[in-house]
Amino acid sequence: MPGERGEREGWATPDAGRTAEPRGLLPVPSALREVLPDAGLRRGTAVSVAGGDTGLLLALAAGVKETEGGWAAAVGLPDLGLAAAEGYGLDLRRLLVADDPGPHWAEVVSVLAGAVELIMLRPDGPVPPKLAARLAAVLRRSGCVLLVAGPWPGAALRLGVRSGRWFGLGDGHGQLVGRQVEVVAEGRGSAVRGRTVRLWLPDEYGAVRPLREQPAADPADPAVAAVAALSAVPASPAAEPAVEPRAPRVAAVV
Amino acid sequence: MADDRTPRVLVVWCPDWPVVAVTGDDPVAVTEGGRILACSAGARAAGVRQGQRLKLAQRLCPELELRDRDPEAETRRFEPVVAAVEAFTPRVEVIRPGLCAIPVKGPGRYFGGEEALAGKVGRAVADALGQPLVPDAVPGAVAVEARPATGSRPEATPQAPATSQVPAHPQIPAHPQVPAHPQAPATPQAQVGVADGLFAAVLAARAGVLVPAGRTAEFLAPYPVSALGDEALAELLGRLGLPTVGAFAALPAESVADRFGPSGAVAHRLARGLQPRPLVPRDEEPDLAVEQRFDPPEPVAEPLVFVARTLAEQLHQRLAGAGLTCRRVAVEVACADGRTASRLWRHEGRLSATALAERVRWQLQAWQGAGTFTGDGGGGEDTGFTLLRLAPDGLSPDQGRQLALWGQAVADDRVERAVARVQAVLGHAGLRRIEPAGGRGPGEQAVKVPWGEPYEAAVPTDAPWPGRLPEVWPAVVLREPAPVRVLDGAGQPVTVDGRAGVSARPALVVVRGREERVDGWTGPWPAVEYWWDRSLARRRARFQVVVGGGRALLLTVEGGAWYLEAGYD
Numbered sequence: 001m002p003g004e005r006g007e008r009e010g011w012a013t014p015d016a017g018r019t020a021e022p023r024g025l026l027p028v029p030s031a032l033r034e035v036l037p038d039a040g041l042r043r044g045t046a047v048s049v050a051g052g053d054t055g056l057l058l059a060l061a062a063g064v065k066e067t068e069g070g071w072a073a074a075v076g077l078p079d080l081g082l083a084a085a086e087g088y089g090l091d092l093r094r095l096l097v098a099d100d101p102g103p104h105w106a107e108v109v110s111v112l113a114g115a116v117e118l119i120m121l122r123p124d125g126p127v128p129p130k131l132a133a134r135l136a137a138v139l140r141r142s143g144c145v146l147l148v149a150g151p152w153p154g155a156a157l158r159l160g161v162r163s164g165r166w167f168g169l170g171d172g173h174g175q176l177v178g179r180q181v182e183v184v185a186e187g188r189g190s191a192v193r194g195r196t197v198r199l200w201l202p203d204e205y206g207a208v209r210p211l212r213e214q215p216a217a218d219p220a221d222p223a224v225a226a227v228a229a230l231s232a233v234p235a236s237p238a239a240e241p242a243v244e245p246r247a248p249r250v251a252a253v254v
Numbered sequence: 255m256a257d258d259r260t261p262r263v264l265v266v267w268c269p270d271w272p273v274v275a276v277t278g279d280d281p282v283a284v285t286e287g288g289r290i291l292a293c294s295a296g297a298r299a300a301g302v303r304q305g306q307r308l309k310l311a312q313r314l315c316p317e318l319e320l321r322d323r324d325p326e327a328e329t330r331r332f333e334p335v336v337a338a339v340e341a342f343t344p345r346v347e348v349i350r351p352g353l354c355a356i357p358v359k360g361p362g363r364y365f366g367g368e369e370a371l372a373g374k375v376g377r378a379v380a381d382a383l384g385q386p387l388v389p390d391a392v393p394g395a396v397a398v399e400a401r402p403a404t405g406s407r408p409e410a411t412p413q414a415p416a417t418s419q420v421p422a423h424p425q426i427p428a429h430p431q432v433p434a435h436p437q438a439p440a441t442p443q444a445q446v447g448v449a450d451g452l453f454a455a456v457l458a459a460r461a462g463v464l465v466p467a468g469r470t471a472e473f474l475a476p477y478p479v480s481a482l483g484d485e486a487l488a489e490l491l492g493r494l495g496l497p498t499v500g501a502f503a504a505l506p507a508e509s510v511a512d513r514f515g516p517s518g519a520v521a522h523r524l525a526r527g528l529q530p531r532p533l534v535p536r537d538e539e540p541d542l543a544v545e546q547r548f549d550p551p552e553p554v555a556e557p558l559v560f561v562a563r564t565l566a567e568q569l570h571q572r573l574a575g576a577g578l579t580c581r582r583v584a585v586e587v588a589c590a591d592g593r594t595a596s597r598l599w600r601h602e603g604r605l606s607a608t609a610l611a612e613r614v615r616w617q618l619q620a621w622q623g624a625g626t627f628t629g630d631g632g633g634g635e636d637t638g639f640t641l642l643r644l645a646p647d648g649l650s651p652d653q654g655r656q657l658a659l660w661g662q663a664v665a666d667d668r669v670e671r672a673v674a675r676v677q678a679v680l681g682h683a684g685l686r687r688i689e690p691a692g693g694r695g696p697g698e699q700a701v702k703v704p705w706g707e708p709y710e711a712a713v714p715t716d717a718p719w720p721g722r723l724p725e726v727w728p729a730v731v732l733r734e735p736a737p738v739r740v741l742d743g744a745g746q747p748v749t750v751d752g753r754a755g756v757s758a759r760p761a762l763v764v765v766r767g768r769e770e771r772v773d774g775w776t777g778p779w780p781a782v783e784y785w786w787d788r789s790l791a792r793r794r795a796r797f798q799v800v801v802g803g804g805r806a807l808l809l810t811v812e813g814g815a816w817y818l819e820a821g822y823d
Contacts, residue, residue, distance in 0.1 A: 054729035080731070081729045086699075092700055095687070096673065098684055108680065169773075169798060169806070176800075
């Protein structure tokens with residue numbers, strides 16, 4: 001698990017995320033650094049998670065734990081799986097949840113921006129660009145990161161999950177052990193070209209991990225062995241024609 | 255003895271003020287944190303005491319009425335008393351509702367001596383409380399009569415109250431005792447006391463005596479050391495064989511400072527009748543006051559309270575930056591028509607920004623209740639507040655103990671303030687925090703608790719929970735499980751029997767009319783809950799399925815019906 005406080009304060013690591021100035025970036029789990037142009041979330045910006053993949057949202061928010069006593073907030077996300085959030089590394093004792101802000105979501109976000117490091121948000125309907133610009137000013141002033149589940153006008157970075165696929169289930173046996181995803185980032189400036197990274201989101205421990213590592217699990221377990229075999233297959237979009245580019249969210253279906 | 259000239263202080267004390275502020279028939283008590291905070295005379299006669307647990311109090315006095323503490327009402331009811339005292343000197347310091355102090359130096363000389371001042375203040379307060387005036391029931395008068403004999407005669411006043419944390423003055427055998435006056439139960443009482451320094455003056459007011467200048471140490475000597483307000487120190491001194499303030503005061507100051515540190519030294523100075531902190535003359539007091547002007551004038555008080563929190567935080571930062579702590583904070587408000595009001599509140603470096611803002615709110619409500627700002631004007635545009643100012647008073651160097659606390663308090667205050675503002679918009683339950691919980695399902699691993707409410711776990715978090723889902727938790731947990739249909743290859747609904755047998759392998763999941771092909775499935779995982787309690791009993795079985803496109807769902811079957819409980823997103 002990333003985010004030992006001792007590691008952060010005491011040891012210089014060669015990672016790019018560590019060398020960046022602490023004020024400017026909110027750290028993210030190491031597996032996600034590669035896909036972000038700055039190897040972290042730039043403070044005071046809005047990041048859109050296209051399609052609203054909740055797992056990616058939670059994984060991005062997990063870095064708040066590495067800030068000193070930083071809080072996070074979830075606005076308009078009543079269906080957030082709190083146990084999963086904890087698995088990704090979020091500190092639930094420092095999480096504020098406003099489940100039903102309704103039309104007041106913008107006001108709630110601007111108030112909370114002054115107090116927390118990161119806000120996860122699902123707005124109540126489409127966001128007018130004017131309102132987004134006003135909130136962008138609030139974010140710049142406070143240095144808070146806004147993670148939006150869905151589109152956001154003027155987002156500094158757009159992240160999305162392509163080709164999500166769960167492993168571990170057979171025909172009447174097994175259990176879910178992890179999901180392979182390809183995360184795509186697109187943004188302005190230095191991040192103009194799309195970056196992609198293949199990840200376990202989550203892995204069998206509920207955390208996020210780069211795909212190239214083999215899951216460290218008991219090979220005697222047939223389900224896990226099957227996963228290991230599957231993950232070894234080089235998965236390119238051409239090799240997986242069944243995968244939809246934008247899998248609809250469960251919450252949207254229901 | 256009073257080498258650095260401890261100023262003479264007059265204290266007005268209204269016993270059982272929390273009870274006075276609430277309404278209720280005689281056996282009534284005010285509770286805070288599950289214990290008795292104050293009680294009426296009738297309740298006390300039945301054996302109810304401050305600090306008692308509620309159960310014990312109710313057993314002693316079954317007809318006892320219990321009320322929650324209402325600090326706003328306390329401040330509001332206390333306002334006339336403060337106004338009455340303010341007629342003597344503008345420098346009234348409210349220590350808490352029910353207790354206020356004034357310096358004796360100026361008004362004492364003007365009104366013809368301490369005794370005369372005490373008598374006049376006592377009468378004015380009695381008038382303000384609407385108490386029938388019995389001349390010799392005024393404590394000042396009692397003290398005047400006692401004065402000439404030896405110069406130091408603490409007298410017992412009408413029924414020295416036992417509700418206070420500090421016991422009534424222990425009687426020294428040599429001192430004559432004045433017969434206790436019968437106490438009128440319904441009207442609030444007030445007692446006046448004068449001594450060197452605020453600490454001794456509060457005790458003097460509780461005992462209702464005037465302690466002559468320079469004899470404060472003598473007056474304090476018979477009190478138990480717990481009166482000094484430092485529990486840990488009091489316990490230690492008790493074990494050292496120093497049960498009274500006098501015995502503690504007799505120790506050499508240097509040894510006390512060596513052994514007990516700064517807090518012990520402060521207690522020792524109090525015990526000797528000195529100021530808790532030696533006054534440090536400063537060439538020029540830095541102006542640390544913070545203020546906010548309102549243009550256009552603010553017609554209602556609530557925005558001022560929000561501003562007060564910010565101001566309080568700024569004030570604390572400035573104080574911390576200067577390495578100072580303040581004894582009092584003056585809350586000053588100006589109105590559009592030019593009227594101003596100001597009130598001192600005790601601080602001593604102990605109030606957090608939130609607590610200070612709360613005092614501003616009480617004060618504003620008290621002023622509004624007293625009609626301070628709504629009196630004669632009547633002109634529509636002339637009303638409203640134009641200025642809120644917090645000015646620290648009595649600055650002294652910070653002993654350093656608070657510094658760490660400050661930083662922490664400021665960080666937490668930031669969140670607290672944001673929470674308060676969000677709750678003002680969304681309502682109390684609109685913003686919640688998370689507490690870990692226990693259970694089998696994905697939605698039972700944590701509970702959301704409205705901010706500011708205590709939470710007690712109903713079930714243990716670390717219990718084994720047979721039938722609990724495996725470690726990989728779904729990222730989307732629906733608040734209300736959505737009904738779905740699960741069909742087998744022949745288009746027939748899949749059923750699960752009582753022995754957890756599945757009728758056929760699921761082939762299709764229909765979510766809101768959308769058919770999804772099942773690529774993989776596992777289950778059922780039965781979860782039988784509360785089988786011993788018919789009203790709570792639930793039999794459920796859970797399935798994990800992977801549907802078209804590699805998405806995973808958590809399905810529940812209960813009573814023959816299928817539900818979508820969560821999505822692995």
